[in-house]
Amino acid sequence: MIESLTYNSIVEGKIIEDVLSCVIEQGGDFAEVFIEDKISSNINMFNGKIENVNSGVSCGIGIRGFLGNKSVYAYTNDFSTASIMSVAKRVGIALKGIKSEFTKYDLRISENKNMHPVMLIPSNYPKNDKINIMKKAFDGVCEYSDTIKESSIMLADYVQNVTIANSENVFVNDRRTRVRLGISAVATLNGQKETGFYGPGASMGYEFFNIVDPYEAGKEAARQADRMIKAEYAPAGKMPVVISNEFGGVIFHEACGHALEATFVSKGASVFCDKLGQKVASELVSAVDDGSIANAWGSANVDDEGTPTRKNQLIENGILKGYMIDRMGARKMGTDYTGNSRRQDYTFAPTSRMTNTFIQPGKSLPEEIISATDKGLYAKRLGGGSVDPSTGEFNFSVREGYLIENGRITTPVRGATLIGKGIEILQKIDMVGNDILRGQGMCGSLSGSIPADVGQPTLRVSEVVVGGRNK
Amino acid sequence: MIYDKFINQVFDYATQKGLKEFELFSLNNQEFEVMVSKGEIERYKDAGSGGASFKVIKDGKCGYSFTEKYDSENVKKLIDDALENLGIIETDDRDYIFSGNGSYTEMADYQKSFEKEDANKKINMAVDLEKRILEGDSRIKMVTNCMYMNFSSSVKLSNSRGLEVNHINGGGGMYAMAVAKENESSKSGFTFSFVDNPEKLDIEKLASQAIEETVGKLGAKPVSSGKYRAIIRRDVFGSFLSLFVRMISAEAVQKGFSLFKDKLGQKIFSENINISDLNYYKGSMFNTPFDSQGVPTHAKNLVKNGVLQTYLHSLKTANKDGVAPTGNAFRRSYKGKENISSINLVLEKGNTDYDSLKTELGNGIIITDVQGMHSGANPVSGDFSLGAEGYMIENGKITFPVEQITIAGNLIDLFSSITAIGNDVEVAPEFSQGIYTPSILINEIEVAG
Numbered sequence: 001m002i003e004s005l006t007y008n009s010i011v012e013g014k015i016i017e018d019v020l021s022c023v024i025e026q027g028g029d030f031a032e033v034f035i036e037d038k039i040s041s042n043i044n045m046f047n048g049k050i051e052n053v054n055s056g057v058s059c060g061i062g063i064r065g066f067l068g069n070k071s072v073y074a075y076t077n078d079f080s081t082a083s084i085m086s087v088a089k090r091v092g093i094a095l096k097g098i099k100s101e102f103t104k105y106d107l108r109i110s111e112n113k114n115m116h117p118v119m120l121i122p123s124n125y126p127k128n129d130k131i132n133i134m135k136k137a138f139d140g141v142c143e144y145s146d147t148i149k150e151s152s153i154m155l156a157d158y159v160q161n162v163t164i165a166n167s168e169n170v171f172v173n174d175r176r177t178r179v180r181l182g183i184s185a186v187a188t189l190n191g192q193k194e195t196g197f198y199g200p201g202a203s204m205g206y207e208f209f210n211i212v213d214p215y216e217a218g219k220e221a222a223r224q225a226d227r228m229i230k231a232e233y234a235p236a237g238k239m240p241v242v243i244s245n246e247f248g249g250v251i252f253h254e255a256c257g258h259a260l261e262a263t264f265v266s267k268g269a270s271v272f273c274d275k276l277g278q279k280v281a282s283e284l285v286s287a288v289d290d291g292s293i294a295n296a297w298g299s300a301n302v303d304d305e306g307t308p309t310r311k312n313q314l315i316e317n318g319i320l321k322g323y324m325i326d327r328m329g330a331r332k333m334g335t336d337y338t339g340n341s342r343r344q345d346y347t348f349a350p351t352s353r354m355t356n357t358f359i360q361p362g363k364s365l366p367e368e369i370i371s372a373t374d375k376g377l378y379a380k381r382l383g384g385g386s387v388d389p390s391t392g393e394f395n396f397s398v399r400e401g402y403l404i405e406n407g408r409i410t411t412p413v414r415g416a417t418l419i420g421k422g423i424e425i426l427q428k429i430d431m432v433g434n435d436i437l438r439g440q441g442m443c444g445s446l447s448g449s450i451p452a453d454v455g456q457p458t459l460r461v462s463e464v465v466v467g468g469r470n471k
Numbered sequence: 472m473i474y475d476k477f478i479n480q481v482f483d484y485a486t487q488k489g490l491k492e493f494e495l496f497s498l499n500n501q502e503f504e505v506m507v508s509k510g511e512i513e514r515y516k517d518a519g520s521g522g523a524s525f526k527v528i529k530d531g532k533c534g535y536s537f538t539e540k541y542d543s544e545n546v547k548k549l550i551d552d553a554l555e556n557l558g559i560i561e562t563d564d565r566d567y568i569f570s571g572n573g574s575y576t577e578m579a580d581y582q583k584s585f586e587k588e589d590a591n592k593k594i595n596m597a598v599d600l601e602k603r604i605l606e607g608d609s610r611i612k613m614v615t616n617c618m619y620m621n622f623s624s625s626v627k628l629s630n631s632r633g634l635e636v637n638h639i640n641g642g643g644g645m646y647a648m649a650v651a652k653e654n655e656s657s658k659s660g661f662t663f664s665f666v667d668n669p670e671k672l673d674i675e676k677l678a679s680q681a682i683e684e685t686v687g688k689l690g691a692k693p694v695s696s697g698k699y700r701a702i703i704r705r706d707v708f709g710s711f712l713s714l715f716v717r718m719i720s721a722e723a724v725q726k727g728f729s730l731f732k733d734k735l736g737q738k739i740f741s742e743n744i745n746i747s748d749l750n751y752y753k754g755s756m757f758n759t760p761f762d763s764q765g766v767p768t769h770a771k772n773l774v775k776n777g778v779l780q781t782y783l784h785s786l787k788t789a790n791k792d793g794v795a796p797t798g799n800a801f802r803r804s805y806k807g808k809e810n811i812s813s814i815n816l817v818l819e820k821g822n823t824d825y826d827s828l829k830t831e832l833g834n835g836i837i838i839t840d841v842q843g844m845h846s847g848a849n850p851v852s853g854d855f856s857l858g859a860e861g862y863m864i865e866n867g868k869i870t871f872p873v874e875q876i877t878i879a880g881n882l883i884d885l886f887s888s889i890t891a892i893g894n895d896v897e898v899a900p901e902f903s904q905g906i907y908t909p910s911i912l913i914n915e916i917e918v919a920g
Contacts, residue, residue: 054536192852
């Protein structure tokens with residue numbers, strides 16, 4: 001069953017049309033309205049007991065105008081017509097364009113279907129059932145090992161309804177429903193502490209937990225903490241690194257993904273500028289960003305400019321094929337936009353962002369990659385990272401690592417960070433596995449914090465700087 | 472006006488429901504931001520919005536809910552949701568509403584000095600800063616982010632015990648990031664200044680800092696792995712202090728998420744370390760007479776001669792430990808619960824100026840930048856491993872810039888090996904609290920390159 005995305009926006013169509021007219025009349029050459037109405041809930045459990053429960057409603061309207069390469073944004077959550085129109089006028093005036101003739105808009109809503117169907121709507125899902133999910137996760141944490149002394153579990157969900165309209169006849173609704181379970185486990189041994197984290201999520205309702213077993217998720221967080229508390233400190237220096245699948249894809253996200261966003265590319269502030277059609281990575285590397293994957297964490301029917309999401313090939317066999325582009329980026333770059341414009345909420349103007357970004361599978365078996373590595377680091381779980389897109393310098397942390405010795409995974413090691421420069425790392429990928437998986441994260445940038453999937457198969461980088469501690 | 476009516480409706484409905492302990496917290500935020508590129512406005516934002524959070528307590532259990540809609544329909548929903556949320560709480564730790572007893576430090580509201588400034592002047596200043604950076608050195612190829620911004624946040628808190636307080640915070644500043652290229656080397660660097668009054672913005676200084684921070688790194692190279700003596704520059708050390716704050720939150724301590732459990736009154740760092748938390752620091756954007764629960768704030772020592780003096784408390788954690796709340800429970804948004812943080816964290820300065828620190832260092836490395844603090848540093852274990860940049864120092868003089876290295880260690884070891892403290896105090900680039908620290912000299916840090 002595919003539902004139709006129709007609902008009554010909190011702002012009448014007539015007012016939306018007036019807003020667009022106002023911005024254009026004041027001299028803008030493009031006007032856009034973004035209306036958001038969101039219900040969210042957040043439950044925290046500490047050591048098996050529910051400690052905090054919060055829920056609420058947020059809503060607002062964001063109005064954006066363009067004139068050439070200039071973008072002006074303002075928002076309000078006062079929905080009186082007078083307030084909305086005064087924000088529209090302010091946007092128009094700040095563009096400092098030449099006043100033009102009154103343009104009348106007659107918007108027709110585009111009928112679109114929800115390609116990310118939801119069965120169990122979070123706002124109707126019983127709180128006690130939510131708690132049961134958390135208790136199962138807690139059981140998974142507790143029963144794993146007696147080194148685990150503390151745990152903190154979070155269950156968050158929201159339903160975000162948006163209406164997007166612009167002066168180029170876009171008028172569309174979308175509904176983004178997301179749930180995420182986040183589990184932190186703390187292991188204690190000999191006065192030292194280590195943490196494990198696992199945070200599966202999806203653009204789904206509570207049927208997500210028919211696919212993901214909270215007990216197993218809890219075990220996974222506990223397993224990492226337990227392994228790492230018994231681990232030695234990681235070695236320091238340059239070495240081959242085998243990065244496991246799923247959240248390991250954060251390496252592509254940081255080392256390459258951000259620098260492929262129009263935000264940086266359009267100003268010439270990316271190491272990937274003017275490199276379309278050129279070889280930027282090892283020929284084993286193909287990568288895509290796809291915001292249309294059914295029910296994936298970073299998916300939506302349309303982006304936050306109302307453009308349908310789609311699969312964009314970024315790199316194919318090492319050759320740079322495309323960037324991730326929003327409307328303003330498309331203007332500056334003289335190209336088309338790609339359905340990648342995103343924002344945290346109505347208080348942010350949207351910009352080009354990743355959705356679900358991953359390296360596509362290769363041909364090697366993961367165990368072949370390990371056995372082909374004489375000496376190095378196996379990064380089983382990565383944490384977060386960051387990047388400077390203008391130089392490509394990135395870093396990210398290894399949550400769970402192991403030494404590779406004589407083609408075998410041996411001693412667990414902790415506290416490692418990997419650093420490098422994007423293009424150099426991409427060129428040093430010399431083995432790519434066939435075991436693609438995606439993992440969930442939150443990505444922070446110019447337009448706020450947004451849900452994004454990262455992903456990859458197991459792969460090997462021939463040489464990376466590993467920041468550990470010499471023993 | 473609408474909000475005043477809303478408060479009355481909330482209190483009326485809560486009373487009608489027979490609620491005895493509740494609180495309404497609201498924020499009204501205004502922000503302005505202009506980013507320029509090549510002399511033209513690229514992004515411009517001028518807007519505001521607000522919302523309110525309701526907190527209710529019954530039998531020590533607490534429920535929260537929030538709304539951005541101030542209509543009568545949402546009054547009911549707000550309170551009913553909070554009660555429903557309270558109904559599933561299981562913790563034994565009791566929460567409280569502030570009784571309203573206590574005296575507040577006299578503190579003026581933020582005078583909205585940035586908001587009074589003409590928008591065109593702000594735009595021109597951003598354009599001017601970009602131009603000065605670009606023209607200041609031929610190796611600067613681009614200014615990727617050049618911004619002028621300001622914000623103000625008006626907080627109102629009222630509770631069932633008759634407490635009614637409000638305060639306005641705010642400030643603004645400028646930020647620029649530049650990219651320099653020479654031969655094969657491409658480096659970026661940034662400069663910022665966040666102040667409580669636009670008159671304090673010094674464009675010439677900002678431009679020269681941006682150039683120095685960027686051009687100075689050209690030709691940087693890694694150094695070989697090993698242990699180095701090091702200076703951690705003030706802005707970088709500020710990030711470590713923000714990690715420390717998370718570790719002395721009583722909430723983290725009580726939950727077993729901190730290495731400082733059972734360490735009150737004990738020596739945790741070397742004797743030369745004195746750290747305090749001030750509710751007022753001249754020029755800070757974070758000064759406040761009360762925390763988000765209405766508890767009066769005050770100046771206090773956190774670490775005195777290396778000995779841990781107190782944890783930072785909310786009403787709830789203070790009650791659990793049987794101590795007085797410290798006024799450190801803050802809400803950055805009405806959408807979330809209180810988090811424990813410092814207000815203006817200050818590391819007491821030493822006598823050595825920055826140049827003398829280099830002399831004292833002799834041979835070693837200056838760390839001027841770290842990356843990945845949010846992922847590479849663990850506030851539970853205190854372990855960190857971070858991407859870093861800086862300069863090699865030989866005989867007290869900079870010899871070459873360093874890049875593509877990591878520094879690793881544990882926060883406790885780091886704070887225990889400080890052998891000299893500078894007098895070059897500056898505010899760190901942090902957005903949720905004021906952090907004021909000088910640069911420090913340490914005996915040993917693990918470097919990988």
